[in-house]
Amino acid sequence: MKDKRLKYKGLRMRRYLNVYKECIKVAFASASTYRLNFILNCTIMLLGDIIFPLITVLIYGSGAGFEGWSVYEVLLIQSIFTMSTAIADMTFHGVMWVTMDMVRNGNMEMVLILPIDTMFILMARTFSFEGIGLFIGGLTVFVVAIINVSVPSILMWIQFIAYFIIGVLVMMGIALVMAAISFKWVGNSRIPEIFSNIRNFGKYPQSIFPKAIVVITSIIIPVAMIAFYPAAALLGRGNSSMFIMIIPCFLFLLFGIYLYRHMVRLYQGVGG
Amino acid sequence: MGNIITVEKLTKKYSTYKRGSGFKESLKALFIRKKVPVIAVNEVSFNVKEGDIIGILGPNGAGKSTTIKMLTGTLYPTSGSIEVMGYNPTKNRKAYVHQIGAVFGQKSQLIWDIPPVDSFRMNKAIYGISDKDYDERLKQMTKLFMVEDFITRPTRVLSLGERMKCEFIMAMLHHPKVVFLDEPTIGLDVIAKHNIRDFIHEMNKLGTTFILTTHDLEDVEQLAKNVIIINKGAKVFDDSIQKLRKVLGAKKIVELTLQEDLGTLDIPGTSILERESAFNITVSVDLDQISINEFMTKLSQQCSFSDISIKEMPMETIITHIYQSRDK
Numbered sequence: 001m002k003d004k005r006l007k008y009k010g011l012r013m014r015r016y017l018n019v020y021k022e023c024i025k026v027a028f029a030s031a032s033t034y035r036l037n038f039i040l041n042c043t044i045m046l047l048g049d050i051i052f053p054l055i056t057v058l059i060y061g062s063g064a065g066f067e068g069w070s071v072y073e074v075l076l077i078q079s080i081f082t083m084s085t086a087i088a089d090m091t092f093h094g095v096m097w098v099t100m101d102m103v104r105n106g107n108m109e110m111v112l113i114l115p116i117d118t119m120f121i122l123m124a125r126t127f128s129f130e131g132i133g134l135f136i137g138g139l140t141v142f143v144v145a146i147i148n149v150s151v152p153s154i155l156m157w158i159q160f161i162a163y164f165i166i167g168v169l170v171m172m173g174i175a176l177v178m179a180a181i182s183f184k185w186v187g188n189s190r191i192p193e194i195f196s197n198i199r200n201f202g203k204y205p206q207s208i209f210p211k212a213i214v215v216i217t218s219i220i221i222p223v224a225m226i227a228f229y230p231a232a233a234l235l236g237r238g239n240s241s242m243f244i245m246i247i248p249c250f251l252f253l254l255f256g257i258y259l260y261r262h263m264v265r266l267y268q269g270v271g272g
Numbered sequence: 273m274g275n276i277i278t279v280e281k282l283t284k285k286y287s288t289y290k291r292g293s294g295f296k297e298s299l300k301a302l303f304i305r306k307k308v309p310v311i312a313v314n315e316v317s318f319n320v321k322e323g324d325i326i327g328i329l330g331p332n333g334a335g336k337s338t339t340i341k342m343l344t345g346t347l348y349p350t351s352g353s354i355e356v357m358g359y360n361p362t363k364n365r366k367a368y369v370h371q372i373g374a375v376f377g378q379k380s381q382l383i384w385d386i387p388p389v390d391s392f393r394m395n396k397a398i399y400g401i402s403d404k405d406y407d408e409r410l411k412q413m414t415k416l417f418m419v420e421d422f423i424t425r426p427t428r429v430l431s432l433g434e435r436m437k438c439e440f441i442m443a444m445l446h447h448p449k450v451v452f453l454d455e456p457t458i459g460l461d462v463i464a465k466h467n468i469r470d471f472i473h474e475m476n477k478l479g480t481t482f483i484l485t486t487h488d489l490e491d492v493e494q495l496a497k498n499v500i501i502i503n504k505g506a507k508v509f510d511d512s513i514q515k516l517r518k519v520l521g522a523k524k525i526v527e528l529t530l531q532e533d534l535g536t537l538d539i540p541g542t543s544i545l546e547r548e549s550a551f552n553i554t555v556s557v558d559l560d561q562i563s564i565n566e567f568m569t570k571l572s573q574q575c576s577f578s579d580i581s582i583k584e585m586p587m588e589t590i591i592t593h594i595y596q597s598r599d600k
Contacts (some may be wrong), residue, residue, distance in 0.1 A: 011400070018397040026394065030385045033426070110379050112346040115370035116398050265348065268286055 042133035081227035082138030094126020176256030327496030373448035377455035433464030
């Protein structure tokens with residue numbers, strides 16, 4: 001019985017991987033069909049997000065800055081944020097846009113008739129290569145920043161990778177909550193703005209925020225895990241409470257998944 | 273054959289907001305919105321036998337699409353029960369939809385920028401179809417539809433008729449036992465409609481059960497063995513196509529643009545339904561009394577006309593006939 005269940009799970013996993021592979025092929029085919037659009041989008045995304053670390057350089061260049069944080073330490077946080085955003089844009093941010101669009105136009109049925117998890121297929125189908133430029137940009141700033149701070153130990157790197165992955169999952173949670181809201185708040189163009197503003201709290205050192213904001217960004221909507229905690233781990237500025245902060249991150253992701261699935265159930269469609 | 277679908281007292285209610293037109297009403301709606309309850313489907317019950325083709329007819333807004341969406345498991349009913357092949361569509365959705373296919377005439381499963389054959393491959397992965405089954409099935413259906421030439425062209429360059437054929441292939445690659453079609457011939461020309469109907473017939477011969485919604489009586493006449501008519505959310509007719517013909521009579525609606533004022537129409541089995549002007553008239557022709565061929569011959573003897581269009585009976589007239597036959 002147990003063997004049978006394991007075999008079924010294995011087959012299911014293989015099927016989901018095959019679907020993801022097909023989706024990546026489709027994303028590549030779409031990107032190659034509209035080459036100019038692809039190059040332009042990559043460039044615009046890169047310029048739009050990379051300008052932020054440049055502003056940080058300018059702020060520090062004029063003598064101002066975030067107290068207790070060197071320019072390279074802040075750049076490290078922001079480059080991690082950029083890389084995390086790039087991965088999210090490539091792999092799952094599309095779920096928010098496509099859900100908003102499908103709910104508004106009543107096309108959700110076309111996904112619901114498929115024998116696959118709705119959330120998974122929407123994420124897979126919106127896989128996009130356009131975030132690759134942004135990722136390379138973020139990685140470049142990351143390399144420059146890491147060269148100019150003290151060399152992290154292997155343990156710090158391991159901690160960084162773990163936090164970075166959890167941070168990406170927090171991003172997924174936020175995208176799912178926003179996508180879920182679009183079922184109720186149909187066609188509201190402010191949803192992506194709210195989404196972006198919430199995430200932006202993750203771009204800065206937490207020490208600059210009042211305590212109430214720190215509690216919100218660490219526990220309620222744990223955006224601090226997107227960039228601040230991974231950077232703190234690399235810089236050796238972490239503490240034991242950071243380990244506990246993993247819990248609200250997973251809870252937030254689970255809440256996002258639950259809310260999204262619940263809202264799919266409430267989907268009403270539009271007139272035929 | 274046994275029932276493959278059993279629907280009992282299926283009801284779907286939802287709330288919407290009522291708003292008047294114009295700036296003043298829009299401004300008012302910013303602050304006060306009147307909630308209006310809507311009963312889209314009201315206690316509809318029916319059965320479908322295995323291997324059947326059922327036509328669900330009804331005017332726009334009758335509740336046909338809502339019914340089919342509930343049958344496909346994409347909408348949750350407010351009350352009532354549905355059983356399809358032993359499945360409850362609202363429970364265990366993924367296992368259920370693996371057994372069915374669906375084509376929504378106004379929506380597409382195909383991916384716009386890539387050729388249909390790549391979209392088919394996507395469904396192959398989603399349904400976990402083996403290479404052997406996929407190749408066999410694709411070959412069979414591309415041959416039936418004669419689409420070998422264009423399944424490798426990007427979807428966006430295909431005509432509506434070509435796209436619709438590909439939608440059917442997409443929905444049936446995994447060999448579903450039951451296929452739901454929501455307005456499958458909407459917007460298609462005569463030839464494309466004919467091809468789609470032929471395909472449905474062929475697949476039905478191989479054992480697939482079809483449930484189609486339409487407001488085109490011709491679809492039902494050419495395809496369905498049994499008909500369900502829904503009006504304002506309620507079932508008003510559920511019987512064979514022969515019974516429907518008996519209720520309605522075999523009538524066609526002929527719209528004529530005349531070159532001269534006709535006065536009275538003196539052809540047996542016909543009556544003038546509407547006289548828009550002296551030169552534009554709508555005539556009802558009872559095919560049990562006179563064939564279209566005979567009607568045309570007699571009409572050309574009585575008057576000269578510059579345009580003629582032969583149509584099916586409008587849905588509203590069908591519903592009126594059904595209500596009248598019930599009262600009798």
